[in-house]
Amino acid sequence: MVDNEPPIENNGAEVTGGEPALSQSNLPMIITVVALLTYFAFQTFFLVGERGNLGQVKTSQESALQEAQKIQSQFRTLVTKTGELADKGHAGAKLVMEGLQRQGMGMAGPAAKATAPENGEEKRLK
DSSP states (O other): TTSOOOOOOTOOOOOOOSOOOOTSSSSSHHHHHHHHHHHHHHHHHHHHHHHHHHHHHHHHHHHHHHHHHHHHHHHHEEEEHHHHHHHOOOOHHHHHHHHHHHTOOOOHHHHHHSSSSHHHHHHHHH
């Protein structure tokens, strides 16, 4: 280098070895990344809370579900025994079974097929 040469100007930017300087062009990207991280953190926190609430609701409904299953089992037993009575010729049981079959709650066994009207007969009755 010659002593008489003027220094080279770099328009105010200081050149350092190897590391790029943080410029204003990176600022929007940094703000965007921070906003996304904040959004995802909030959503995660909210969803974890909702999962806990759903667990509590499920736990509170377990007893009602078990009671409903118990009643459904009792109903099936009642329908089965009523169907057996209807097969033996009990008039009241036949009437009850016909009513249940009209509502779609009758037995699906051979007794139900024997007492159910044929498709043509059913259409004529309605």
